[in-house]
Amino acid sequence: MSHTPPSSIVQQLVFKDLFFLRWAIVGSLPTGIVALGLLASGSGAGYYAGQVLLVTVLIALGALAATLTVVDESKEQTLPFIMSLPVSSRQFAAAKILANALIFGSIWTPLLLGTLVVIQISAHLPNGLTAYAVLILTEIVMSTCLILAVAMVTESLPWTIGAIIFGNLFLNAFFYIVGHLPSFAITAESPTVAWPPDAIALLLAEIVSIVLLLGVAYFVSSRRKDIV
Amino acid sequence: MTDLAVRFEGVGKTYPFFTLEGIDLDVPTGTIAGLVGANGAGKSTIIRILIGLVQQDRGNVRVLGYDLPKHLVAAKGEIGFVSEDLRLYASATLAWHINFIRSIFGTWDSAYADRLLQRFDLKPAQKIRGLSRGQRIKAGLMLALARRPRLLVLDEPTAGLDPIARREVLAALTDVLADEDRTVLFSSQNTLDIEQISDQITFIDRGRIVESADKESLLESWRSIRLRVPPGVVLPTLPGVMRDGGTDRVPHLTAKPFEPAMAEAFQAAGATVEAVKRMTLEEIFVAGVMRERESTRG
Numbered sequence: 001m002s003h004t005p006p007s008s009i010v011q012q013l014v015f016k017d018l019f020f021l022r023w024a025i026v027g028s029l030p031t032g033i034v035a036l037g038l039l040a041s042g043s044g045a046g047y048y049a050g051q052v053l054l055v056t057v058l059i060a061l062g063a064l065a066a067t068l069t070v071v072d073e074s075k076e077q078t079l080p081f082i083m084s085l086p087v088s089s090r091q092f093a094a095a096k097i098l099a100n101a102l103i104f105g106s107i108w109t110p111l112l113l114g115t116l117v118v119i120q121i122s123a124h125l126p127n128g129l130t131a132y133a134v135l136i137l138t139e140i141v142m143s144t145c146l147i148l149a150v151a152m153v154t155e156s157l158p159w160t161i162g163a164i165i166f167g168n169l170f171l172n173a174f175f176y177i178v179g180h181l182p183s184f185a186i187t188a189e190s191p192t193v194a195w196p197p198d199a200i201a202l203l204l205a206e207i208v209s210i211v212l213l214l215g216v217a218y219f220v221s222s223r224r225k226d227i228v
Numbered sequence: 229m230t231d232l233a234v235r236f237e238g239v240g241k242t243y244p245f246f247t248l249e250g251i252d253l254d255v256p257t258g259t260i261a262g263l264v265g266a267n268g269a270g271k272s273t274i275i276r277i278l279i280g281l282v283q284q285d286r287g288n289v290r291v292l293g294y295d296l297p298k299h300l301v302a303a304k305g306e307i308g309f310v311s312e313d314l315r316l317y318a319s320a321t322l323a324w325h326i327n328f329i330r331s332i333f334g335t336w337d338s339a340y341a342d343r344l345l346q347r348f349d350l351k352p353a354q355k356i357r358g359l360s361r362g363q364r365i366k367a368g369l370m371l372a373l374a375r376r377p378r379l380l381v382l383d384e385p386t387a388g389l390d391p392i393a394r395r396e397v398l399a400a401l402t403d404v405l406a407d408e409d410r411t412v413l414f415s416s417q418n419t420l421d422i423e424q425i426s427d428q429i430t431f432i433d434r435g436r437i438v439e440s441a442d443k444e445s446l447l448e449s450w451r452s453i454r455l456r457v458p459p460g461v462v463l464p465t466l467p468g469v470m471r472d473g474g475t476d477r478v479p480h481l482t483a484k485p486f487e488p489a490m491a492e493a494f495q496a497a498g499a500t501v502e503a504v505k506r507m508t509l510e511e512i513f514v515a516g517v518m519r520e521r522e523s524t525r526g
Contacts, residue, residue, distance in 0.1 A: 008331075008332070009332055012328065012331050012332055016328060019320075019324075020317070020319070020320075076315055076317075076318070077313055077314065077315040078315050078316065078317055080281055080309075080311060080313065080314045080315075081314050081315060081316060083280070083281055084279050084280075084281070084304060084307070084309040084314070085304060085329075085332055086301045086302070086304040086305035086332070087301065087304070088300065088301050091301075225282070225283040225297075226281070226282040226283060227280075227281045227282065228276060228281050228282065228313075
């Protein structure tokens with residue numbers, strides 16, 4: 001065979017998506033750093049604004065990545081161009097998941113670590129918030145995976161927008177759920193990091209949901225027989 | 229046995245409002261094959277099956293020796309595809325597309341790509357959204373040709389182009405195909421384009437192949453005949469002869485396969501043969517489709 005091996009094309013498809021989302025990635029990081037600065041500012045308003053900005057940056061990036069890399073490819077009719085290349089549906093689905101993971105992860109990971117550092121070094125933020133910060137930020141991953149899964153399965157903008165709205169509503173509900181965990185009142189104000197059993201159970205549920213959502217997205221997308 | 233680049237055997241695809249049925253199509257290696265059909269005839273469905281954008285429900289497809297869809301990825305590695313509804317990334321430059329395709333195809337021929345850029349008057353630094361429709365088709369052609377595919381598939385590449393752009397694209401295509409030993413499958417609803425480029429022609433109508441033959445034998449086998457029939461003369465019924473216009477006194481007939489003996493038979497019956505003419509591809513296409521539709525109704 002004269003063309004490059006299949007592993008290479010997945011890599012090229014991922015690079016392509018990273019290239020088209022480069023400005024979103026570049027723009028998200030300073031915004032996220034500003035959010036962390038506000039969290040660390042020590043004022044009540046700053047903390048609230050930082051929290052909202054952090055969540056907004058991550059949700060916007062996840063939604064933008066899924067919409068531009070998946071839905072737009074179908075809407076703008078660049079999909080036939082890509083699928084006329086030596087790529088299988090499986091490779092294409094894997095590339096989409098990998099690209100979105102890299103785009104989102106490239107911002108989510110430093111912001112998660114930054115949040116944990118801010119909690120550790122800020123005198124006004126008790127270390128007991130660590131578990132809840134992880135829970136909230138992991139929920140945003142779950143929400144992003146839901147948006148990506150809906151985009152990959154339906155390739156429809158209205159459905160994807162529906163998933164974005166549902167994800168946002170669910171995030172607010174999740175804030176309420178976390179705030180009312182029996183352990184929250186005890187451990188959130190604790191000066192040490194603590195992982196109560198209900199927080200661990202919730203984190204595991206999030207991780208399982210993430211795996212399931214990505215699994216469904218890959219399964220359905222990689223078995224699609226008709227691309228157009 | 230002739231080496232076949234494409235073989236369709238009993239291929240079918242069913243959609244809610246359209247069915248492609250019983251497609252048998254052979255395209256020998258090195259041929260420029262034209263698919264002619266009206267909008268919605270099934271040309272694009274055949275081409276989409278061939279490049280794996282849709283999967284057949286029935287029948288066997290073999291392309292460049294690969295069975296589809298089983299060996300689709302390997303087959304696509306040797307097929308270049310250009311279509312009117314295939315879009316490049318609007319926000320990226322042509323140079324970005326060239327680098328992208330080059331990173332995937334080890335067969336990319338940079339020197340040939342440069343020649344094509346010059347021939348098509350394309351600027352690599354230009355963004356796709358700044359290109360005219362004709363330039364976009366040429367950009368697609370350049371990206372497909374420079375990877376040196378064994379099979380080039382063109383789906384309505386001239387559709388929607390103004391006459392100047394259409395002529396430019398066809399001229400460019402004729403130039404690059406003239407010195408290449410590759411198989412080309414070219415679909416169009418424009419019979420002039422097909423007649424200009426193809427050496428094998430297939431007519432498609434309502435999801436079925438109406439006729440498939442090499443261009444010369446196709447043009448040779450059809451004739452239009454104009455008669456003058458005096459009152460009281462009854463024309464003989466000849467196989468392959470159908471009336472497609474005129475009046476009872478001056479009927480226009482089409483004949484396939486045409487035999488000189490047909491004209492003699494009409495004259496023997498008392499009619500005057502006023503003209504026997506070769507038909508254009510468009511006339512043959514219309515006559516072939518009308519015959520097929522009548523035989524389906526009958």
